[in-house]
Amino acid sequence: LENTWYHRNTGVLCNTKSCVRKMHVKICKVCDKQFEKLCDLLIHIRIHTGEKPFSCNVCGKSFRSYKTLKGHENSHTLLKRYKCEECDKFFMTVSNLNQHKMIHSGTKPYKCDLCEQSFSQNSTLTCHKYTHMVEKLFKCNKCEKSFYQPNQLKRHLKVHTGKRPNKCDLCGKSYREVYELKKHQLSHSEEKPYECKVCGKRFKISKAITRHEKIHTGEKPYICTVCERAFQQLSHLKRHHKMHTGEKPYKCDVCDKEFGEADGLKLHQRIHTGNKPCKCDICEKEFRSQGNLGRHRKSHYVDIPNRLKDGKEAFQQTGNLGLHQRNHTQEKPCKCDVCGKSFNYPCKLKNHQRMHTGVRPYECGECGKSFHYTSNLKKHRRIHTGERPYICEVCDKAFSNKCNLKKHQTTHTREGHFECNVCGKSFNYSKHLKNHQRIHNRERPHKCNVCDKSYKSICYLKKHQRIHTA
Numbered sequence: 001l002e003n004t005w006y007h008r009n010t011g012v013l014c015n016t017k018s019c020v021r022k023m024h025v026k027i028c029k030v031c032d033k034q035f036e037k038l039c040d041l042l043i044h045i046r047i048h049t050g051e052k053p054f055s056c057n058v059c060g061k062s063f064r065s066y067k068t069l070k071g072h073e074n075s076h077t078l079l080k081r082y083k084c085e086e087c088d089k090f091f092m093t094v095s096n097l098n099q100h101k102m103i104h105s106g107t108k109p110y111k112c113d114l115c116e117q118s119f120s121q122n123s124t125l126t127c128h129k130y131t132h133m134v135e136k137l138f139k140c141n142k143c144e145k146s147f148y149q150p151n152q153l154k155r156h157l158k159v160h161t162g163k164r165p166n167k168c169d170l171c172g173k174s175y176r177e178v179y180e181l182k183k184h185q186l187s188h189s190e191e192k193p194y195e196c197k198v199c200g201k202r203f204k205i206s207k208a209i210t211r212h213e214k215i216h217t218g219e220k221p222y223i224c225t226v227c228e229r230a231f232q233q234l235s236h237l238k239r240h241h242k243m244h245t246g247e248k249p250y251k252c253d254v255c256d257k258e259f260g261e262a263d264g265l266k267l268h269q270r271i272h273t274g275n276k277p278c279k280c281d282i283c284e285k286e287f288r289s290q291g292n293l294g295r296h297r298k299s300h301y302v303d304i305p306n307r308l309k310d311g312k313e314a315f316q317q318t319g320n321l322g323l324h325q326r327n328h329t330q331e332k333p334c335k336c337d338v339c340g341k342s343f344n345y346p347c348k349l350k351n352h353q354r355m356h357t358g359v360r361p362y363e364c365g366e367c368g369k370s371f372h373y374t375s376n377l378k379k380h381r382r383i384h385t386g387e388r389p390y391i392c393e394v395c396d397k398a399f400s401n402k403c404n405l406k407k408h409q410t411t412h413t414r415e416g417h418f419e420c421n422v423c424g425k426s427f428n429y430s431k432h433l434k435n436h437q438r439i440h441n442r443e444r445p446h447k448c449n450v451c452d453k454s455y456k457s458i459c460y461l462k463k464h465q466r467i468h469t470a
Contacts, residue, residue: 033191047190059346063200072200096217123221215361229368236365257386260366268386271398291378292389339449355465 025034026041030048035041043065046052052062054069063069082097086104099121102108108118110125119125138153139146142160147153155177158164164174166181170188175181183205192202194209198216203209211233214220220230222237226244231237239260242248248258250265254272259265267289270276276286278293287293332342334349338356343349351373354360360370362377366384371377379401382388388398390405399405410428418433419426422440427433435457438444444454446461450468455461 031190044191047192061200068195068200068202071195071197093217096219100218119223121221121223124223128225231363231365231368233365236363239365240368259386260384264366264385271386271388287389289387289389341449 025036026038027034028041028044028048030045033044035044046064052064054064054066055062056069056072058073061072063072082094084097084100084104086101102120108120110119110122111117112119112125112128114129117128119128138150140153140156140160142157145156147156158176164176166175166178167173168175168181168184168188170185173184175184186204189204192204194203194206195201196203196209196212196216198213201212203212214232220232222231222234223229224231224237224240224244226241229240231240242260248260250259250262251257252259252265252268252272254269257268259268270288276288278287278290279285280287280293280296282297285296287296332344334343334346335341336343336349336352336356338353341352343352354372360372362371362374363369364371364377364380364384366381369380371380382400388400390399390402391397392399392405392408397408399408407428418428418430420433420436420440422437425436427436438456444456446455446458447453448455448461448464448468450465453464455464
């Protein structure tokens, strides 16, 4: 028996199959995933359509299910449950607060029995003990590389043999290790079964959610023994250690560029080979990295019911449509209680407040540099990876950011030639001419709200403001 039905709101064709009438198994027509309950199927379908009908009335963030929304709403209160009296930092649990307090008190109860060095956390002591393991007993007879454990040597030997015994049944791609194959197989599924109870973000693997939860707790258990900088992940600490040693073991055999990480080299080599392994399942366009593919896929989700009459932008939820309309009405209900500046959205206010607090929550795992915004961190990472995702359609020259690509494109069109009527100097952009003319009229419109010092351009003001937030 087979019942085929059509979901009016999403426009996705689904069917209900049952070999025995009692079972009533619901099957998604897009990916063939099965569900016992119709409500679970409907929530799952939103992964394919991109629909997120449940919006948070505090910050405007949207979710696929009501349950996820409720979990997220708790984050607005949960994150500020336990407060440190010394530095006003907040923690979700008492144990995390107590662990944090050791930083202020200087308490280091965990002592190394080999060198008597003390640490505030047990996990940091465990990491430290590896530094005493001077001799690596298991040596490779091909390249003389050494390892602490026999299983590490066994894994390494596959590099020399070239064997990739673990093959994906769906696409035929092969891997040296079983865990690498399992990680790859997740790319064929859009399902993310692991959900963060604080913010509602979903993950494909349990290890990823464990790493993510440390963002909310503020926990940084891995401490550098050289400079005492703390990290949320052991892999970030290992990358950071290479800053002290200057080690860059991965070298490109085409242009001799060196990298601290194998992933950085692998991504860089695609520039030379032209390899674009990340393919869009909608239009079949190919990309060098998953990040570029993710940005591209958003362009396909435009068949959406909510659309402005006087604009072209479409929205998946009425909540997002309402927030967007503030661009047209000039409504700015979110006010900073420090300097009085107003913003359209809560997220913009939150980002602005970091200028006053000096908080830089986004840290580069490669070099430890911190940033106010995740977008700045993404741009910075391209220095390490060598990634240049923005390509000129005329001459195929690649750039690390969109701004540089746009500047370059003017060399082909020769458009936007702006000349100063005082000194005759020429500029590609009107805003650059406008900034230049302030030299002649001595205009300084950008004023610091802390010390009243004024500047010609906003970039100089931002540089100056770092003095106050440092």
